[in-house]
Amino acid sequence: MTEPLHTELLQLAQEAARRAGELLRDGRPADLAVAATKSSPIDVVTEMDIAAEKLITDLISEHRPDDGFLGEEGAATEGTSGIRWVIDPLDGTVNYLYGLPTWAVSIAAERDGEGIVGVVAAPMRGETYHAVRGGGAWALGAREGERRLTCRPAPPLDQALVSTGFNYVSEVKAHQADVAQRLIPLLRDIRRSGSAAVDLCDVAAGRLDGYYERGLNPWDLAAGDLIAREAGALTGGRPGERPARDLAVAASPGVFEPLQRLLEEFGAWHD
Numbered sequence: 317m318t319e320p321l322h323t324e325l326l327q328l329a330q331e332a333a334r335r336a337g338e339l340l341r342d343g344r345p346a347d348l349a350v351a352a353t354k355s356s357p358i359d360v361v362t363e364m365d366i367a368a369e370k371l372i373t374d375l376i377s378e379h380r381p382d383d384g385f386l387g388e389e390g391a392a393t394e395g396t397s398g399i400r401w402v403i404d405p406l407d408g409t410v411n412y413l414y415g416l417p418t419w420a421v422s423i424a425a426e427r428d429g430e431g432i433v434g435v436v437a438a439p440m441r442g443e444t445y446h447a448v449r450g451g452g453a454w455a456l457g458a459r460e461g462e463r464r465l466t467c468r469p470a471p472p473l474d475q476a477l478v479s480t481g482f483n484y485v486s487e488v489k490a491h492q493a494d495v496a497q498r499l500i501p502l503l504r505d506i507r508r509s510g511s512a513a514v515d516l517c518d519v520a521a522g523r524l525d526g527y528y529e530r531g532l533n534p535w536d537l538a539a540g541d542l543i544a545r546e547a548g549a550l551t552g553g554r555p556g557e558r559p560a561r562d563l564a565v566a567a568s569p570g571v572f573e574p575l576q577r578l579l580e581e582f583g584a585w586h587d
Contacts, residue, residue, distance in 0.1 A: 322433060326435070328379055329446070330437075332423055333437035339364070365388070369388065369391060383399045385403065386534060387402075387405065402425075402426060402431075404536055406420075407436075419510075419511055420436050422540065423436075424542060431449065431542040432542075434539030434541070436514070447545075449542065450546075453546035455517075466547055468525055469568065473503065475504050476504055476571045477504050478504075478507070478528065478575065479506065483531045492530060498582050499579075507524065512529060512536040512540060513540040516537070516544045519566045525567060540566075545566075550573075553565065554580060
């Protein structure tokens with residue numbers, strides 16, 4: 317049975333993600349991508365990002381004034397309740413800038429450093445994913461209603477569909493491309509969606525067999541990692557470590573270890 321605290325945190329995260337998602341979806345100028353190489357569209361996206369994070373933190377603080385925050389756009393308070401919210405108000409910023417649908421609002425609640433609630437809302441997909449530690453992972457969609465998420469049965473690695481992402485720094489990106497080039501012949505194929513939170517939820521939903529990326533921050537990972545694990549996926553970083561900035565991996569149990577081993581062999585965690 318879900319603890320009353322977990323239920324409270326989940327409902328609050330869902331409401332905050334819903335409102336932030338609506339703000340971002342409805343507030344995006346239709347012509348934002350027209351001048352995507354100029355500074356003004358970037359400024360608009362930054363403003364939307366900041367507004368979404370403020371909406372989330374204000375709503376949560378109104379109900380739980382003693383909680384802490386860690387957010388991509390600067391929210392950083394310790395709090396005194398033992399609960400910390402880890403927030404990415406807009407994961408998939410470049411997709412959002414260009415009008416691509418794969419972006420999300422990611423909100424997680426942690427207690428003593430452990431994720432206990434995770435919500436990822438993907439408004440342009442019409443889906444919201446959520447998990448409570450020990451309670452499984454779920455998706456709510458306009459067409460399918462609520463359904464439990466289960467990662468795919470593990471295929472042989474050469475039949476695995478794996479997603480990844482690339483850093484903004486050109487030197488790091490070049491190394492990541494080299495790692496991907498070495499991986500591609502060993503897999504079914506590689507995808508690149510542009511949103512870590514959505515990729516982790518796609519592992520949970522059985523749309524991907526695995527996902528890996530270097531350079532992620534806590535707010536990129538917190539909600540999606542919990543959702544993937546509650547759907548039966550394994551998650552980690554380098555062998556024996558938790559997901560971290562060096563490396564984050566999530567995959568079906570039979571894919572996780574061989575994928576992680578190859579990433580270690582190919583030096584995916586360094587330049």
